[in-house]
Amino acid sequence: MADRPRSRQIVDAARELLETEGADALTMRRIADRLGIRAPSLYKHFPDKQAVEAELIAQGLAEMADAQEAAVAAEPGQPLVALGAAYREYALAHPHLYRLMTAGPLPRHLLPDGLEARAALPLVKAVPDEHRARAVWAFAHGMVILELDGRFPPDADLDPAWRVGMATFST
Amino acid sequence: MADRPRSRQIVDAARELLETEGADALTMRRIADRLGIRAPSLYKHFPDKQAVEAELIAQGLAEMADAQEAAVAAEPGQPLVALGAAYREYALAHPHLYRLMTAGPLPRHLLPDGLEARAALPLVKAVPDEHRARAVWAFAHGMVILELDGRFPPDADLDPAWRVGMATFST
DNA sequence: CCTCCTTGGCTAACGGCGTTAGCTAGACAG
DNA sequence: CTGTCTAGCTAACGCCGTTAGCCAAGGAGG
Known part of the structure; x- marks a missing residue:
């Protein structure tokens, strides 16, 4: 699950958000925005936000x-x-x-x-x-x-x- | 504002919540619950949550x-x-x-x-x-x-x- | 005594959060 | 052609901090 291409994009978006705008910007909705999708779709790739953070x-x-x-x-x-x-x-x-x-x-x-x-x-x-x-x-x-x-x-x-x-x- | 009796009760309730249940429990609604009032009433005594935390x-x-x-x-x-x-x-x-x-x-x-x-x-x-x-x-x-x-x-x-x-x- | 203002409650609501349920378009296998 | 799986979607839930606006009680001033 963790190294599928879409999952990598999610983690990359998350990292970009975290590093440029800080922890408050690290939001499922903001991550999804970066990829042009909706927040619930992220849950097809990660079970929850903690899993993204763990990456x-x-x-x-x-x-x-x-x-x-x-x-x-x-x-x-x-x-x-x-x-x-x-x-x-x-x-x-x-x-x-x-x-x-x-x-x-x-x-x-x-x-x-x-x-x-x-x-x-x-x-x-x-x-x-x-x-x-x-x-x-x-x-x-x-x-x-x-x-x-x-x-x-x-x-x-x-x-x-x-x-x-x-x-x-x-x- | 900070040492009126009601304000003290609010801070006491906040501290009790924080110490016994942790930071996640430190919520305006939970604080208000402890005093038998509603969360918005807290804003008659403190401008925002950060002010309670500062106490x-x-x-x-x-x-x-x-x-x-x-x-x-x-x-x-x-x-x-x-x-x-x-x-x-x-x-x-x-x-x-x-x-x-x-x-x-x-x-x-x-x-x-x-x-x-x-x-x-x-x-x-x-x-x-x-x-x-x-x-x-x-x-x-x-x-x-x-x-x-x-x-x-x-x-x-x-x-x-x-x-x-x-x-x-x-x- | 009546009026006015302040105090400290209230409800309703807003926009945000993580998350779930349930639907569906498309790709792909048999 | 049919079935299944993938990966998107909308709607919604229950939280969060916070604001707006209303109102009852009480005290102050005339």
Whole structure:
């Protein structure tokens, strides 16, 4: 079901809407509009909206995994710093998708097997201790989501905060 | 408007709904039901739903500030550890309110002046360097929100991750 | 005492949401 | 030619936040 051509078009339309107009625009009716059809017709291809969102989340996780793998490959000396920079860069480039990927519980049963693990792998390899790896992940996610949500003071320069955090965890 | 008795009842009903049934239950109609009135009547007391939510956010921030201040007062030797524990404890005790407080942009224009600063003050005092303070905040928020959203493996013991993170930032 | 205005309810309704039921035109297989 | 499946459609349901407009009760001023 998920890789039939029409289904791909639906996911593409959904992604375009999400990335350009944000989560509020990600509506079954708006998706259908983009394809010149009516909202109920979407249910011939996906059981519900959550299934469409799950495809977007899967795309995001895969792209995030790619970015992380590329980052460690490019800078093997400082894997943590490279990972952090790549993580932040992807999130800022796709803020709405990043929020969709990370806000609320993951619909794990709708995601390809092993995808979540693949996205986590670069960090797990760079930080073998699992507790430390979780701490680093929490730091990176916290930095990104607070930045995306405008929680830091508007004039705050976040580069030093990233540097301090990454340096702290690197020792 | 915000401290008239009827307005207080509305906010109390909203909080009860949010804490016991989650964000989906926080509905103008459900709030009104609790008070035995109809939803449109709520608009005689608040201009819109966001204003009610802002009151809840203000409550949460104030309570969080109280908890943090009490934590450093009780354990002045290890302020960071005390702050982290109090932060996590409050978030886990009020998961839906914590999400409301921290998800998406803050409606700053609807919050009492200085409240946001007061909530941040204990951490700022414990960690004088602003960049480091932001990094610690990001870590704590990341840990909490990932835990609330079930993003860590279900059997993960998060105490060690907190310890590692807090110890790392304490040095 | 009567009148007027404010307060805080009400019903009806609008446009949006996700979703379901039920219909149908067309393609394609036997 | 007939039957079946695909993928569209309209109509509708029950939610949502919100607005318009009406009205009863009560207090203030003459």
